[in-house]
Amino acid sequence: xxxxxxxxxxxxxxxxxxxxxxxxxxxxxxxxxxxxxxxxxxxxxxxxxxxxxxxxxxxxxxxxxxxxxxxxxxxxxxxxxxxxxxxxxxxxxxxxxxxxxxxxxxxxxxxxxxxxxxxxxxxxxxxxxxxxxxxxxxxxxxxxxxxxxxxxxxxxxxxxxxxxxxxxxxxxxxxxxxxxxxxxxxxxxxxxxxxxxxxxxxxxxxxxxxxxxxxxxxxxxxxxxxxxxxxxxxxxxxxxxx
Amino acid sequence: xxxxxxxxxxxxxxxxxxxxxxxxxxxxxxxxxxxxxxxxxxxxxxxxxxxxxxxxxxxxxxxxxxxxxxxxxxxxxxxxxxxxxxxxxxxxxxxxxxxxxxxxxxxxxxxxxxxxxxxxxxxxxxxxxxxxxxxxxxxxxxxxxxxxxxxxxxxxxxxxxxxxxxxxxxxxxxxxxxxxxxxxxxxxxxxxxxxxxxxxxxxxxxxxxxxxxxxxxxx
Numbered sequence: 001x002x003x004x005x006x007x008x009x010x011x012x013x014x015x016x017x018x019x020x021x022x023x024x025x026x027x028x029x030x031x032x033x034x035x036x037x038x039x040x041x042x043x044x045x046x047x048x049x050x051x052x053x054x055x056x057x058x059x060x061x062x063x064x065x066x067x068x069x070x071x072x073x074x075x076x077x078x079x080x081x082x083x084x085x086x087x088x089x090x091x092x093x094x095x096x097x098x099x100x101x102x103x104x105x106x107x108x109x110x111x112x113x114x115x116x117x118x119x120x121x122x123x124x125x126x127x128x129x130x131x132x133x134x135x136x137x138x139x140x141x142x143x144x145x146x147x148x149x150x151x152x153x154x155x156x157x158x159x160x161x162x163x164x165x166x167x168x169x170x171x172x173x174x175x176x177x178x179x180x181x182x183x184x185x186x187x188x189x190x191x192x193x194x195x196x197x198x199x200x201x202x203x204x205x206x207x208x209x210x211x212x213x214x215x216x217x218x219x220x221x222x223x224x225x226x227x228x229x230x231x232x233x234x235x236x237x238x239x240x241x242x
Numbered sequence: 243x244x245x246x247x248x249x250x251x252x253x254x255x256x257x258x259x260x261x262x263x264x265x266x267x268x269x270x271x272x273x274x275x276x277x278x279x280x281x282x283x284x285x286x287x288x289x290x291x292x293x294x295x296x297x298x299x300x301x302x303x304x305x306x307x308x309x310x311x312x313x314x315x316x317x318x319x320x321x322x323x324x325x326x327x328x329x330x331x332x333x334x335x336x337x338x339x340x341x342x343x344x345x346x347x348x349x350x351x352x353x354x355x356x357x358x359x360x361x362x363x364x365x366x367x368x369x370x371x372x373x374x375x376x377x378x379x380x381x382x383x384x385x386x387x388x389x390x391x392x393x394x395x396x397x398x399x400x401x402x403x404x405x406x407x408x409x410x411x412x413x414x415x416x417x418x419x420x421x422x423x424x425x426x427x428x429x430x431x432x433x434x435x436x437x438x439x440x441x442x443x444x445x446x447x448x449x450x451x452x453x454x455x456x457x458x459x460x461x
Binding site for chain 2: 004068069071072073074077082086175191192201208
Protein backbone atom coordinates (compact mmCIF):
# COMPACT_ATOMS: atom_id res chain seq x y z
CA UNK A 1 0.00 0.00 0.00
CA UNK A 2 1.78 3.10 -1.14
CA UNK A 3 1.38 6.65 0.09
CA UNK A 4 -2.27 6.69 0.95
CA UNK A 5 -3.16 9.85 2.80
CA UNK A 6 -5.59 9.00 5.58
CA UNK A 7 -8.17 11.56 6.55
CA UNK A 8 -11.03 10.12 8.51
CA UNK A 9 -12.19 13.64 9.30
CA UNK A 10 -13.57 13.90 5.78
CA UNK A 11 -16.53 11.78 6.85
CA UNK A 12 -17.61 14.30 9.44
CA UNK A 13 -17.13 17.37 7.30
CA UNK A 14 -19.96 18.98 5.42
CA UNK A 15 -21.34 18.23 2.91
CA UNK A 16 -20.06 14.63 3.08
CA UNK A 17 -21.52 13.81 6.48
CA UNK A 18 -24.88 15.03 5.24
CA UNK A 19 -24.52 12.90 2.09
CA UNK A 20 -24.00 9.76 4.15
CA UNK A 21 -26.98 10.55 6.36
CA UNK A 22 -29.29 11.27 3.45
CA UNK A 23 -28.00 8.14 1.69
CA UNK A 24 -28.88 6.06 4.74
CA UNK A 25 -32.25 7.79 4.86
CA UNK A 26 -33.08 6.91 1.26
CA UNK A 27 -31.84 3.34 1.69
CA UNK A 28 -34.14 2.81 4.66
CA UNK A 29 -37.03 4.65 3.00
CA UNK A 30 -36.82 2.52 -0.17
CA UNK A 31 -36.40 -0.65 1.85
CA UNK A 32 -39.47 0.02 4.02
CA UNK A 33 -41.77 0.87 1.11
CA UNK A 34 -40.48 -2.07 -0.91
CA UNK A 35 -40.97 -4.31 2.12
CA UNK A 36 -44.62 -3.23 2.35
CA UNK A 37 -45.15 -4.36 -1.26
CA UNK A 38 -43.03 -7.50 -0.88
CA UNK A 39 -44.88 -8.58 2.26
CA UNK A 40 -48.41 -7.99 0.99
CA UNK A 41 -47.93 -9.24 -2.58
CA UNK A 42 -45.67 -12.06 -1.40
CA UNK A 43 -48.20 -13.26 1.16
CA UNK A 44 -50.98 -13.22 -1.44
CA UNK A 45 -48.92 -15.15 -3.97
CA UNK A 46 -47.66 -17.56 -1.32
CA UNK A 47 -51.21 -18.28 -0.15
CA UNK A 48 -52.33 -18.74 -3.77
CA UNK A 49 -49.73 -21.45 -4.18
CA UNK A 50 -51.27 -23.46 -1.32
CA UNK A 51 -54.94 -23.13 -2.32
CA UNK A 52 -56.94 -26.00 -3.80
CA UNK A 53 -57.77 -24.00 -6.98
CA UNK A 54 -55.44 -25.12 -9.76
CA UNK A 55 -55.51 -21.81 -11.68
CA UNK A 56 -54.57 -19.71 -8.67
CA UNK A 57 -51.73 -22.12 -7.95
CA UNK A 58 -50.48 -21.84 -11.55
CA UNK A 59 -50.55 -18.03 -11.41
CA UNK A 60 -48.57 -18.11 -8.18
CA UNK A 61 -45.97 -20.47 -9.64
CA UNK A 62 -45.60 -18.42 -12.82
CA UNK A 63 -45.11 -15.23 -10.79
CA UNK A 64 -42.39 -16.76 -8.65
CA UNK A 65 -40.53 -18.31 -11.59
CA UNK A 66 -40.56 -15.12 -13.67
CA UNK A 67 -39.34 -12.81 -10.94
CA UNK A 68 -36.78 -15.25 -9.59
CA UNK A 69 -35.07 -16.05 -12.86
CA UNK A 70 -34.24 -12.59 -14.18
CA UNK A 71 -31.37 -10.62 -12.59
CA UNK A 72 -32.56 -7.81 -10.35
CA UNK A 73 -30.46 -5.22 -12.19
CA UNK A 74 -32.23 -6.08 -15.44
CA UNK A 75 -35.60 -5.93 -13.69
CA UNK A 76 -34.66 -2.46 -12.48
CA UNK A 77 -34.05 -1.39 -16.11
CA UNK A 78 -37.27 -3.03 -17.25
CA UNK A 79 -39.29 -1.04 -14.71
CA UNK A 80 -37.47 2.22 -15.34
CA UNK A 81 -36.73 2.25 -19.09
CA UNK A 82 -38.97 -0.33 -20.72
CA UNK A 83 -42.30 -0.21 -18.87
CA UNK A 84 -43.13 3.43 -19.82
CA UNK A 85 -42.60 2.52 -23.50
CA UNK A 86 -44.86 -0.51 -23.35
CA UNK A 87 -47.76 1.17 -21.58
CA UNK A 88 -50.51 2.93 -23.57
CA UNK A 89 -49.22 6.28 -24.84
CA UNK A 90 -50.90 8.49 -22.23
CA UNK A 91 -49.81 6.38 -19.25
CA UNK A 92 -46.27 6.10 -20.61
CA UNK A 93 -45.99 9.84 -21.08
CA UNK A 94 -47.27 10.39 -17.54
CA UNK A 95 -44.67 7.96 -16.15
CA UNK A 96 -41.85 9.70 -18.00
CA UNK A 97 -42.86 13.33 -17.47
CA UNK A 98 -45.24 13.85 -14.59
CA UNK A 99 -44.71 10.98 -12.19
CA UNK A 100 -43.05 12.36 -9.06
CA UNK A 101 -39.59 10.92 -8.41
CA UNK A 102 -39.55 8.40 -11.27
CA UNK A 103 -36.25 6.77 -10.21
CA UNK A 104 -37.40 6.26 -6.66
CA UNK A 105 -40.83 4.94 -7.64
CA UNK A 106 -39.34 2.47 -10.13
CA UNK A 107 -36.81 1.29 -7.57
CA UNK A 108 -39.46 0.71 -4.91
CA UNK A 109 -41.78 -1.15 -7.30
CA UNK A 110 -38.93 -3.24 -8.69
CA UNK A 111 -37.55 -4.25 -5.30
CA UNK A 112 -41.03 -4.82 -3.90
CA UNK A 113 -42.23 -7.13 -6.65
CA UNK A 114 -38.91 -8.98 -6.85
CA UNK A 115 -38.74 -9.69 -3.14
CA UNK A 116 -42.44 -10.58 -3.17
CA UNK A 117 -41.49 -13.67 -5.17
CA UNK A 118 -39.06 -14.70 -2.45
CA UNK A 119 -41.45 -13.87 0.39
CA UNK A 120 -44.07 -15.97 -1.42
CA UNK A 121 -41.81 -19.02 -1.29
CA UNK A 122 -41.25 -18.54 2.43
CA UNK A 123 -44.94 -18.02 3.17
CA UNK A 124 -45.77 -21.12 1.15
CA UNK A 125 -43.24 -23.28 2.98
CA UNK A 126 -44.47 -21.85 6.29
CA UNK A 127 -48.06 -22.81 5.45
CA UNK A 128 -47.03 -26.20 4.07
CA UNK A 129 -45.22 -27.08 7.27
CA UNK A 130 -48.34 -26.53 9.40
CA UNK A 131 -51.14 -27.13 6.91
CA UNK A 132 -51.56 -30.90 6.79
CA UNK A 133 -53.33 -31.65 10.02
CA UNK A 134 -54.36 -28.19 11.12
CA UNK A 135 -56.29 -27.18 8.02
CA UNK A 136 -58.32 -30.40 8.11
CA UNK A 137 -58.97 -29.90 11.79
CA UNK A 138 -60.06 -26.33 11.16
CA UNK A 139 -62.38 -27.30 8.32
CA UNK A 140 -63.80 -30.15 10.39
CA UNK A 141 -64.82 -27.76 13.15
CA UNK A 142 -66.94 -25.90 10.59
CA UNK A 143 -64.64 -23.01 9.72
CA UNK A 144 -64.63 -21.92 6.09
CA UNK A 145 -61.39 -22.14 4.13
CA UNK A 146 -60.88 -18.39 4.54
CA UNK A 147 -61.38 -18.59 8.28
CA UNK A 148 -58.99 -21.51 8.55
CA UNK A 149 -56.29 -19.46 6.87
CA UNK A 150 -57.13 -16.32 8.79
CA UNK A 151 -57.35 -17.77 12.29
CA UNK A 152 -55.26 -20.92 12.23
CA UNK A 153 -52.73 -21.29 9.42
CA UNK A 154 -51.45 -17.75 8.92
CA UNK A 155 -50.80 -16.83 12.58
CA UNK A 156 -48.66 -19.95 12.97
CA UNK A 157 -47.00 -19.79 9.54
CA UNK A 158 -45.96 -16.16 9.98
CA UNK A 159 -44.42 -16.84 13.37
CA UNK A 160 -42.51 -19.80 11.97
CA UNK A 161 -40.95 -17.77 9.19
CA UNK A 162 -39.93 -14.69 11.18
CA UNK A 163 -36.21 -15.56 10.84
CA UNK A 164 -36.31 -15.98 7.05
CA UNK A 165 -38.50 -12.88 6.68
CA UNK A 166 -35.91 -10.94 8.67
CA UNK A 167 -33.10 -11.96 6.37
CA UNK A 168 -35.36 -11.10 3.45
CA UNK A 169 -35.75 -7.57 4.82
CA UNK A 170 -31.98 -7.32 5.18
CA UNK A 171 -31.79 -8.54 1.58
CA UNK A 172 -34.01 -5.64 0.48
CA UNK A 173 -31.74 -3.16 2.29
CA UNK A 174 -28.73 -4.62 0.49
CA UNK A 175 -30.44 -4.87 -2.89
CA UNK A 176 -31.66 -1.28 -2.67
CA UNK A 177 -28.08 -0.40 -3.64
CA UNK A 178 -28.93 -1.59 -7.16
CA UNK A 179 -31.14 1.50 -7.42
CA UNK A 180 -27.95 3.49 -7.93
CA UNK A 181 -27.86 2.20 -11.52
CA UNK A 182 -30.93 4.31 -12.29
CA UNK A 183 -29.63 7.29 -10.36
CA UNK A 184 -31.07 6.99 -6.86
CA UNK A 185 -28.73 8.59 -4.31
CA UNK A 186 -28.86 5.86 -1.67
CA UNK A 187 -26.08 4.91 0.72
CA UNK A 188 -23.72 3.04 -1.64
CA UNK A 189 -24.11 5.72 -4.29
CA UNK A 190 -23.34 8.48 -1.80
CA UNK A 191 -20.19 6.71 -0.62
CA UNK A 192 -19.06 6.42 -4.23
CA UNK A 193 -19.81 10.12 -4.73
CA UNK A 194 -17.67 10.98 -1.73
CA UNK A 195 -14.90 8.83 -3.17
CA UNK A 196 -14.97 10.58 -6.52
CA UNK A 197 -15.16 14.06 -4.98
CA UNK A 198 -12.44 13.62 -2.35
CA UNK A 199 -10.38 10.56 -3.47
CA UNK A 200 -10.93 9.15 0.02
CA UNK A 201 -12.13 5.74 -1.07
CA UNK A 202 -11.07 3.97 2.09
CA UNK A 203 -12.88 6.30 4.40
CA UNK A 204 -16.01 6.56 2.25
CA UNK A 205 -16.44 2.81 1.66
CA UNK A 206 -15.57 1.99 5.27
CA UNK A 207 -18.29 4.39 6.40
CA UNK A 208 -20.86 2.71 4.14
CA UNK A 209 -19.73 -0.77 5.24
CA UNK A 210 -20.00 0.12 8.93
CA UNK A 211 -23.44 1.69 8.45
CA UNK A 212 -24.76 -1.39 6.61
CA UNK A 213 -23.43 -3.67 9.35
CA UNK A 214 -24.97 -1.49 12.05
CA UNK A 215 -28.34 -1.44 10.26
CA UNK A 216 -28.41 -5.21 9.89
CA UNK A 217 -27.48 -5.71 13.54
CA UNK A 218 -30.32 -3.43 14.64
CA UNK A 219 -32.77 -5.23 12.36
CA UNK A 220 -31.68 -8.65 13.67
CA UNK A 221 -32.07 -7.42 17.24
CA UNK A 222 -35.60 -6.16 16.57
CA UNK A 223 -36.55 -9.45 14.95
CA UNK A 224 -35.29 -11.45 17.95
CA UNK A 225 -37.32 -9.22 20.24
CA UNK A 226 -40.45 -9.72 18.13
CA UNK A 227 -39.86 -13.46 18.12
CA UNK A 228 -39.61 -13.61 21.90
CA UNK A 229 -42.72 -11.46 22.32
CA UNK A 230 -44.96 -13.58 20.12
CA UNK A 231 -44.28 -17.24 20.81
CA UNK A 232 -46.52 -19.90 19.29
CA UNK A 233 -48.82 -21.08 22.05
CA UNK A 234 -48.51 -24.72 22.95
CA UNK A 235 -45.20 -25.14 21.18
CA UNK A 236 -41.74 -25.17 22.61
CA UNK A 237 -39.76 -22.03 22.02
CA UNK A 238 -37.30 -21.98 19.17
CA UNK A 239 -34.37 -22.07 21.58
CA UNK A 240 -35.67 -25.20 23.27
CA UNK A 241 -36.24 -26.86 19.91
CA UNK A 242 -32.82 -26.41 18.45
CA UNK B 243 -45.32 1.03 -30.42
CA UNK B 244 -43.73 -1.34 -32.93
CA UNK B 245 -41.01 -3.67 -31.82
CA UNK B 246 -38.17 -4.45 -34.20
CA UNK B 247 -36.03 -7.31 -33.02
CA UNK B 248 -33.63 -7.16 -35.99
CA UNK B 249 -31.37 -5.01 -33.79
CA UNK B 250 -30.83 -8.06 -31.59
CA UNK B 251 -29.98 -10.19 -34.62
CA UNK B 252 -27.50 -7.59 -35.91
CA UNK B 253 -25.71 -7.37 -32.57
CA UNK B 254 -25.67 -11.05 -31.79
CA UNK B 255 -21.82 -11.30 -31.87
CA UNK B 256 -21.40 -8.57 -29.21
CA UNK B 257 -24.06 -10.12 -27.02
CA UNK B 258 -22.54 -13.55 -27.46
CA UNK B 259 -19.11 -12.27 -26.38
CA UNK B 260 -20.77 -10.69 -23.37
CA UNK B 261 -22.43 -13.98 -22.45
CA UNK B 262 -19.08 -15.75 -22.71
CA UNK B 263 -17.57 -13.31 -20.24
CA UNK B 264 -20.55 -13.77 -17.90
CA UNK B 265 -20.10 -17.53 -17.97
CA UNK B 266 -16.33 -17.39 -17.51
CA UNK B 267 -16.70 -15.01 -14.59
CA UNK B 268 -19.37 -17.25 -13.06
CA UNK B 269 -17.20 -20.35 -13.41
CA UNK B 270 -14.07 -18.74 -11.96
CA UNK B 271 -15.94 -17.02 -9.11
CA UNK B 272 -17.74 -20.29 -8.38
CA UNK B 273 -14.56 -22.37 -8.11
CA UNK B 274 -12.74 -19.72 -6.10
CA UNK B 275 -15.74 -19.11 -3.88
CA UNK B 276 -16.27 -22.78 -3.08
CA UNK B 277 -12.57 -23.33 -2.34
CA UNK B 278 -12.26 -20.32 -0.05
CA UNK B 279 -15.70 -21.06 1.40
CA UNK B 280 -14.62 -24.60 2.33
CA UNK B 281 -11.51 -23.26 4.08
CA UNK B 282 -13.62 -20.72 5.95
CA UNK B 283 -16.10 -23.41 6.96
CA UNK B 284 -13.28 -25.51 8.44
CA UNK B 285 -12.03 -22.45 10.31
CA UNK B 286 -15.53 -21.66 11.55
CA UNK B 287 -15.97 -25.14 12.95
CA UNK B 288 -12.51 -25.10 14.52
CA UNK B 289 -12.29 -25.66 18.28
CA UNK B 290 -9.83 -22.75 18.50
CA UNK B 291 -12.02 -19.81 19.51
CA UNK B 292 -10.10 -16.93 17.86
CA UNK B 293 -9.92 -18.81 14.56
CA UNK B 294 -13.65 -19.52 14.63
CA UNK B 295 -14.36 -15.88 15.51
CA UNK B 296 -12.24 -14.61 12.66
CA UNK B 297 -14.13 -16.77 10.16
CA UNK B 298 -17.48 -15.78 11.66
CA UNK B 299 -16.53 -12.10 11.48
CA UNK B 300 -15.53 -12.47 7.84
CA UNK B 301 -18.75 -14.22 6.91
CA UNK B 302 -21.02 -11.83 8.79
CA UNK B 303 -19.33 -8.76 7.37
CA UNK B 304 -19.62 -9.89 3.77
CA UNK B 305 -23.16 -11.06 4.29
CA UNK B 306 -24.35 -7.74 5.64
CA UNK B 307 -23.07 -5.48 2.87
CA UNK B 308 -24.37 -5.19 -0.71
CA UNK B 309 -22.45 -6.87 -3.53
CA UNK B 310 -22.23 -3.53 -5.37
CA UNK B 311 -20.37 -2.02 -2.43
CA UNK B 312 -17.95 -4.97 -2.47
CA UNK B 313 -17.39 -4.40 -6.19
CA UNK B 314 -16.65 -0.72 -5.56
CA UNK B 315 -14.32 -1.65 -2.71
CA UNK B 316 -12.14 -3.88 -4.84
CA UNK B 317 -12.35 -1.76 -7.96
CA UNK B 318 -10.81 0.91 -5.75
CA UNK B 319 -8.52 -1.28 -3.63
CA UNK B 320 -6.90 -3.68 -6.08
CA UNK B 321 -5.02 -1.06 -8.15
CA UNK B 322 -3.96 0.62 -4.90
CA UNK B 323 -2.50 -2.59 -3.49
CA UNK B 324 -0.88 -3.80 -6.70
CA UNK B 325 0.31 -0.33 -7.59
CA UNK B 326 -0.93 -0.23 -11.16
CA UNK B 327 -4.33 -0.39 -12.88
CA UNK B 328 -5.41 -3.97 -13.62
CA UNK B 329 -8.74 -3.39 -15.31
CA UNK B 330 -12.18 -4.23 -14.03
CA UNK B 331 -12.05 -7.98 -14.70
CA UNK B 332 -9.61 -8.95 -11.95
CA UNK B 333 -11.10 -6.51 -9.48
CA UNK B 334 -14.56 -7.95 -10.15
CA UNK B 335 -13.27 -11.53 -9.97
CA UNK B 336 -11.60 -10.94 -6.59
CA UNK B 337 -14.71 -9.23 -5.28
CA UNK B 338 -16.93 -12.11 -6.40
CA UNK B 339 -14.65 -14.82 -4.98
CA UNK B 340 -14.41 -13.14 -1.58
CA UNK B 341 -18.12 -12.34 -1.51
CA UNK B 342 -19.33 -15.78 -2.60
CA UNK B 343 -16.93 -17.48 -0.19
CA UNK B 344 -18.97 -16.06 2.70
CA UNK B 345 -22.16 -17.63 1.31
CA UNK B 346 -20.51 -20.96 0.42
CA UNK B 347 -18.97 -21.12 3.89
CA UNK B 348 -22.45 -21.01 5.41
CA UNK B 349 -23.79 -23.63 2.98
CA UNK B 350 -20.93 -26.00 3.72
CA UNK B 351 -21.14 -25.42 7.45
CA UNK B 352 -24.88 -26.07 7.46
CA UNK B 353 -24.27 -29.25 5.44
CA UNK B 354 -21.73 -30.56 7.95
CA UNK B 355 -23.78 -29.57 10.96
CA UNK B 356 -26.88 -31.13 9.42
CA UNK B 357 -25.46 -34.62 9.99
CA UNK B 358 -26.91 -35.94 13.25
CA UNK B 359 -24.43 -35.90 16.11
CA UNK B 360 -25.20 -39.52 16.94
CA UNK B 361 -23.54 -40.71 13.74
CA UNK B 362 -20.31 -39.02 14.72
CA UNK B 363 -20.40 -40.51 18.17
CA UNK B 364 -21.21 -43.95 16.80
CA UNK B 365 -18.37 -43.79 14.26
CA UNK B 366 -15.90 -42.65 16.91
CA UNK B 367 -17.06 -45.48 19.16
CA UNK B 368 -16.24 -48.04 16.46
CA UNK B 369 -12.65 -46.88 16.73
CA UNK B 370 -12.39 -44.51 13.75
CA UNK B 371 -10.18 -41.46 14.10
CA UNK B 372 -11.60 -37.95 13.81
CA UNK B 373 -10.27 -37.67 10.26
CA UNK B 374 -11.77 -41.02 9.25
CA UNK B 375 -15.14 -40.03 10.69
CA UNK B 376 -15.06 -36.86 8.60
CA UNK B 377 -13.93 -38.64 5.47
CA UNK B 378 -16.10 -41.74 5.52
CA UNK B 379 -19.19 -40.74 7.48
CA UNK B 380 -19.82 -37.02 7.69
CA UNK B 381 -18.53 -35.53 4.44
CA UNK B 382 -20.08 -37.98 1.92
CA UNK B 383 -23.54 -37.32 3.35
CA UNK B 384 -22.92 -33.62 3.86
CA UNK B 385 -21.85 -33.23 0.21
CA UNK B 386 -24.96 -34.94 -1.05
CA UNK B 387 -27.14 -32.65 1.03
CA UNK B 388 -25.39 -29.45 0.13
CA UNK B 389 -24.79 -29.95 -3.59
CA UNK B 390 -28.29 -28.79 -4.64
CA UNK B 391 -27.99 -25.68 -2.43
CA UNK B 392 -24.57 -24.96 -3.89
CA UNK B 393 -25.93 -25.27 -7.41
CA UNK B 394 -28.83 -22.95 -6.59
CA UNK B 395 -26.31 -20.47 -5.21
CA UNK B 396 -24.40 -20.82 -8.50
CA UNK B 397 -27.53 -19.73 -10.40
CA UNK B 398 -27.83 -16.72 -8.09
CA UNK B 399 -24.13 -15.99 -8.72
CA UNK B 400 -24.72 -16.12 -12.48
CA UNK B 401 -27.50 -13.55 -12.09
CA UNK B 402 -25.33 -11.44 -9.80
CA UNK B 403 -22.51 -11.23 -12.34
CA UNK B 404 -24.79 -8.78 -14.17
CA UNK B 405 -23.78 -6.27 -11.48
CA UNK B 406 -20.34 -5.86 -13.06
CA UNK B 407 -22.29 -3.28 -15.04
CA UNK B 408 -21.31 -0.79 -12.30
CA UNK B 409 -17.59 -1.23 -13.07
CA UNK B 410 -18.20 -1.31 -16.87
CA UNK B 411 -17.00 -4.82 -17.48
CA UNK B 412 -18.53 -6.06 -20.74
CA UNK B 413 -20.58 -9.01 -19.60
CA UNK B 414 -23.92 -9.94 -21.19
CA UNK B 415 -25.88 -7.35 -19.21
CA UNK B 416 -23.45 -4.51 -19.91
CA UNK B 417 -23.19 -5.40 -23.61
CA UNK B 418 -26.98 -5.41 -23.83
CA UNK B 419 -27.13 -2.00 -22.14
CA UNK B 420 -24.55 -0.60 -24.54
CA UNK B 421 -26.32 -1.95 -27.63
CA UNK B 422 -29.66 -0.74 -26.26
CA UNK B 423 -28.45 2.82 -25.83
CA UNK B 424 -26.32 3.00 -28.97
CA UNK B 425 -28.96 1.66 -31.34
CA UNK B 426 -31.89 3.30 -29.54
CA UNK B 427 -33.56 -0.05 -29.08
CA UNK B 428 -33.98 -0.12 -25.33
CA UNK B 429 -37.24 -2.05 -25.30
CA UNK B 430 -36.24 -4.80 -27.73
CA UNK B 431 -32.76 -5.41 -26.32
CA UNK B 432 -33.77 -5.47 -22.65
CA UNK B 433 -36.70 -7.76 -23.35
CA UNK B 434 -34.41 -10.08 -25.30
CA UNK B 435 -31.83 -10.01 -22.47
CA UNK B 436 -34.53 -10.80 -19.91
CA UNK B 437 -35.70 -13.77 -22.01
CA UNK B 438 -32.14 -15.10 -22.32
CA UNK B 439 -31.51 -14.85 -18.58
CA UNK B 440 -34.90 -16.39 -17.86
CA UNK B 441 -34.34 -19.37 -20.17
CA UNK B 442 -30.89 -20.10 -18.74
CA UNK B 443 -31.82 -19.71 -15.08
CA UNK B 444 -35.18 -21.46 -15.38
CA UNK B 445 -33.67 -24.46 -17.13
CA UNK B 446 -30.79 -24.59 -14.67
CA UNK B 447 -33.08 -24.42 -11.63
CA UNK B 448 -35.26 -27.20 -13.07
CA UNK B 449 -32.14 -29.34 -13.54
CA UNK B 450 -31.10 -28.63 -9.97
CA UNK B 451 -34.56 -29.67 -8.77
CA UNK B 452 -34.34 -32.93 -10.72
CA UNK B 453 -30.82 -33.55 -9.43
CA UNK B 454 -31.92 -32.86 -5.86
CA UNK B 455 -34.71 -35.41 -6.03
CA UNK B 456 -32.16 -37.99 -7.14
CA UNK B 457 -29.36 -37.48 -4.64
CA UNK B 458 -31.22 -36.61 -1.47
CA UNK B 459 -30.22 -38.79 1.46
CA UNK B 460 -33.38 -40.53 2.57
CA UNK B 461 -33.92 -40.80 6.28
